Amino acid sequence: MALESRYDAIVAGAGHNGLTAAAYMARAGMNVLVVEKNGWIGGAAVSRSLHEGWTYSNCSYVCSLLRREIARDLDLPKYGLQVIPYEGGASFTRDGDHFAYYSDHNALRREMARHSARDADAYRAYSQAIMRQCRFIRPFLLRDAPDPASLRPRDLGELAYLVKKAHGLGSRELGETLKFWTMSIGDFLDEHFENGLIKAHLAGSGIIGTGLGVYSPGTAYVLLHHYMGDIDGGIGAWGFARGGMGAISNAIAASFKDHGGTIHTGAGVEKILSKDGRVQGVALEDGKVFYAPVVASNMDIKRTIQHHVDTTDLPHDFTKAVNNFKIRGSSAKLNISLDQFPDFPAAPEHTSFLRGDMHVSESLFELERAYDDWKDGRWSEKPYIDMLIPSQIDPTMAPTGAHMMTVFVQYAPYDLNVDGTRSADNWTDAQRNAMADTVLNQISVACPDIRDRVVHMEVRSPLEIEREVGLTEGNIFQGELTFDQLFFNRPVPGWSQYSLPIKGLYLCGSSAHPGGGVMGAPGANAARAILRHETRHGRMKGYAA
Amino acid sequence: MSNFDAIVVGGGINGLVAGAVLGRKGKKVCIIERADRFGGMASYAVDGGPSLAHALYNLSPRALKDAGIDVDRATFTGQQIDTVSLADDGNHIVFKANGVYWNDGSQHPQSKAWCELIQRFKTYGGLLRQLAEAPPPGGHSASLSRARLAEMLRLAKVGIGLKMLGKSEMRRFLQVVLSNVYDIVLDDLPDGPVAGMLAADAIRGAATGPRSPGTVFNLIYRLGHGGTITQPTGGMTAVVDTLVDGAKAADCTLLPGTEVSRILVDLDAVTGVQTADGQTLRAPLVLSNLASPLTSQLTGPSLFDIEATRRIRNIRARGTAAKVNLRLKDASPLPGLKSEQKDARLIYAPSADYVEAAFNPAKYREMSKAPVIEALRTEQPDGSHWVSAIVQYAPSDLDGGWTQEAQDRLAQITVDTLDCALPGLREQITDTQVITPDQIATATGAPGGHWHHAEMSLDQLLTLRPANGISRYAFGPKGLFLCGAATHPGGDVMGLAGRNAALMALEVQK
Structure with a gap:
């Protein structure tokens, strides 16, 4: 579709929340443009083919939070979204045992009782x-x-x-x-x-x-x-989205386009233009300028305000609160192409729990110590890993017989501490590989042959996540989910309802209430706020013509 | 057999205040204390050493007034003391009421930011004090009853107080009060001894580190009564004596050296207590200054439903503060301190990061190798000179137990740490005393030796203190009330828990 110079609204960032906000606005009859810095859409809900034959959900990797109201409103199943629930999960121990989590209540009870009869009884109350x-x-x-x-x-x-x-x-x-x-x-x-x-x-x-x-x-x-x-x-x-997490973004995008929306990829927002406290449009990195009375930013609040907005006229309290917004990188990601299904010696044959989320942490203290490492600016010596092999359920993720493994890693700092100096610049290839090695050691607790199975591996430190997706410090929630940053405090007190101190500028990403996860709620809520404000003030009229 | 209107079990600060408040309302009250002296944890000491509590900063004028004690007594006004944040390089930082200064008297660059932060916390503290001076909201009074209307009025006052802050400050309050002290302080200050001092004050006595959400509340709590720190004239013993006098003036019968072995209950109502020496004291009202688990043991667990029992069992009270008293050879000043700092409160917490790092081992039941210390120089009535130090973190459930070797190690660590900042201190020390949290627990009955009998974390505050469903002092059978630090608003030498509990008991009895 040919690009116009004026739109009713521009969304900066084609993450799933940006697309959701855009799709709602398009359905309400607005002429909406989504601009995206990457050559692809999806933000952190993305499927990428980085090694031929394999598809990685290389950021977010499983789906549950996506609000069904949104899936229904936007007809996402019609646009190709299929979510396949997985069952079970397990934690493996260094001494060769495991705890299996079954979705079947009786099986779970038996398994819990194997470890503790008391806990089997307690699970119900929990x-x-x-x-x-x-x-x-x-x-x-x-x-x-x-x-x-x-x-x-x-x-x-x-x-x-x-x-x-x-x-x-x-x-x-x-x-x-x-x-x-x-x-x-x-x-x-x-x-x-x-x-x-x-x-x-x-x-x-x-x-x-x-x-x-x-x-x-x-x-x-x-x-x-x-x-x-x-x-x-x-x-x-x-569950898994068939085709990887990008399937969610793609379905929302298809719904959006079907209602007249336009997506422009490959050039990020350089500046959100404003005049007299009112938003004008956006100037892109490639020099293009688009005008609209409404701009919704899918970027996190820090990135939006600190890098893309003229802050001189903003209230001091607001910019200070934004600067103090806590958005800390704490997780890394490994995406691995496997030549065949790895061996899990502790697991019974043909068990269902290998299709779920697998971990190797054995105690709360071990997890807490992993956090202490991170506070010091180091990746955890024994990181918490959340690993899944979605290709068991979704055949589109890997060639026949081969598999794809996604490993979420916590904790990994953004500003890595090397010899007492903490800086994101310390994330050299050598450091990244050393972290990957730590993670592979953890994985090998569950599958000792993991290193022999690896065909290709993508290692993403918080820095890579920040650089590629645009999430500040690589924080997957666009801001810590602590009570001082939730509900009416999200992102900052007084600005929890999607609008920002520049008229016509809105926040539609996970920095806004109710926060992160592939949920779509901030996007949908922002669209609702935009439609309410901008139609009430009658500003839409001139543009709708 | 004696008959009373009310019996207070445990003569700690809160027990004494509760007894005096009841006595002044015309009740015939008996206060029973297991130890030979009153004061509980505040005045607990061994072998002539300094007491556990060594300074006043949170004593409630409201509680004193209701207990019939003159707030302006010299004992309480005592000597206001400055705080000195110790630095290994000798460049100590002095905190006065009006600002922050270097050792040489020049103003510290972070003085303004510190003053603003403290002022803000004091304002918040003043607001929250209104909540502290009343039972937590809730209860089952009818919607138009006097009690309910009074409560609505109180809450409305807090609400109006919030509104009076102005929109932006009110919003900020609702954010800050839920936040962690590490982030809030470092938002305005670089990390260093000034931030470290605030972080240390926020975690004192708590099983938490400055990065834990909710720790700003602890700092605000400390500043709820203005934040002035006083070394009372005559020490903590004199403070306790004053409260004892107050209880006596209210015609309370005081029974020190008497242990309660059972709280007597008949037909789901208390009838009195039985003492270990076989006496039976009758009263329709029993207030327990003990923590809830001990109190429920004294009544027998069968009086509590399984849900209440579960909640009581889950109350977190893990003491992490040990007392280390260093006996000095003479009255000569501490090395490295100016003469006007000789009585100051010394803090060893070089940075907020240091405080957080000190907390790490405590999570795994180990003591800090580089601890956070609050120390005061004191002179005991017998003329002996001491450095009275609160050392964190020293968890009550130390891995391997608090053996003599572990205690010696803690004393050693304390001396080493202080000697770094005050070189030469080591040579002045002739003897050390270590009072570990588990000794405190044994001696005073405080669970885990915890100052507040129950951790002051957001999930154990206000209507959740000490646990959901038992926040309004009434506890199990009719006529039994908790009045100790585990109840709202919490501990410190404050007295509000005892005063609130007594007033609540009177209201319920009506």
């Missing part, structure tokens, strides 16, 4: 507690976070909704909820379970993507953040 929290939080994901300092009817309405929901829990459950939201996943698990391996297996979701340890308060919420999704109504279930 999963009920988590499920109650999931049910409580889910309605808030596609609503605005109220500004507690505001007396506007909308904020009071949202606040009333929150109070009503909280009141509806009853005082006992409200107390449990407050406690859950403020405690650490380590303490929460210690309250329920006694077996270290079981606790370590369950704790991973509490730290993925954050700069916190399993005993840092607030990590129970992070676990919830990973459990509040669903697949086909199965709350907490995870």
